[in-house]
Amino acid sequence: MIQVNDLSFSYTKSPFISGMNFSVSEGEIFGFLGPSGAGKSTLQKILIGMLRTYQGSAMVNGVECKKRTKHFYENIGVDFEFSTMYEKLTARENLQFFSSLYEKKPRPIDELLERVGLEQDADKRVADYSKGMKSRLNFIKALLHDPLLLCLDEPTSGLDPTNSHMMKNMILEEKAKGKTILLTTHNMQDATELCDRVAFIVGGKICALDSPHNLIMSKGAATVTYTWFENGEHSASCPLGRVSSDEQLKGLIAENRLQSIHSSEPTLNDIFMDVTGRTLV
């Protein structure tokens, strides 16, 4: 679905995105992770044909993004990180207008509104919507024309846990229908749950690319941390796989002197810190 070869791009004279190579196959959810300003949105803009002054090659659905035609957009749905609605129109009017731009038969608007819980507010002006309502509306706008590729830029930002869960389910449904999804997020939990593979982007370069599972495994096993009291509080930790050879821990268990014990599995967040030397915001 997507092939990127030796892609470079910059807004200014100094290099920004450089030497990027990756491909995304059909039906895959591919995540872009990285700190603010790393170039995630920029990369998405290249892939949807908005920035056309790049070097190298970026093919989407068999078309070089620079040379996109009208038809190219029949199969791309985009949810930007900002709202892109006519504020003075109602949600329904907005969706009706945007769907009228495609040759394809649109998906039923009422059904989509109902899926994201906006059926009661369909005839309210978008200007009177809350942040989370706007996010949901922008999300279904990307689905209107049933595109093969969905580009979602931080779709769950500003959503409450229930709505966020609902949106993640809808994303998985699209995947089940064979759609390809590019997902940018700052939420490591979401990335782990949804993405087949993720690319860590820092300073315009990909520093790691693999499935969340493999990345987490590469970090090594979980560790056990325990504390006990003996002239003040002490703590120690050992890898989960070697607890039986930790004599101190065994002793503490035998004497029932443990104050606390917990295991911590590595997460994508740890991987992120390793790869980039900083935490996500």
Add this chain to the structure above:
Amino acid sequence: MKAIRFSFFQMVVTMGRDMMLFMACLAPILAGFFFRFAIPVLETVLTQSFHIPAVISPYYKLIDIFFAMLSSTMFCFVSAMVALEESDEKTAVYLFITPLRKTGYLSARFGVPAVIAFLVTLVLLPAFKLTPLSPAAIFLFAAGGTLQGMIVALLVLTVSSNRLEGMAVTKLSTLTVFGAVVPFFIKDKVQYGVFLLPSFWIGKAACENGLFYMLPAFALSVMWISFLLKRYMCKM
């Protein structure tokens, strides 16, 4: 085509809901009635009370070409306001990544209104003109006026970054229309100081009854429009 059609209708709906934009579209007709019926009466009153042969009538030609530029300037101003709002709301960015794309967007916002303005002028100018104009003159003045309107609209779009600024910039950019006044009042060579304004040449064509002056007007208009379009494309 479908996308261009629907996004043009979308703009018409927006205009219909906005009192100011709606009035701007009606302005050519109101102004037409005023020019055609009130000005000759006013002229009679003025000439009789001051006992001089002519006050406004030497400038009837100027009024006619202003009228030729009016519809287009108004329609394109309305389009520019709608387009500025669309860039404020980021809906323009979204339209660029639908099958409409940038080219379709520009057609819907400037191409279609300009064509409509041209046709409207072809109908209104013969109806409201104050001086005898040949069909060729009507056609050329309407075309020149249409291009002038597009220049105003594109100036507003490239210079201002939101609707509020757009209103202010509109007042300034309509000044480019007043190049037409120069040949009527400045007979000296100094008049060529504003030779870059297409409206100057339109004014000259009317003032000196020389339709060939429309040639530089068209050439300069095309240059202005392509330069401004390039700037606008970069900005978006």
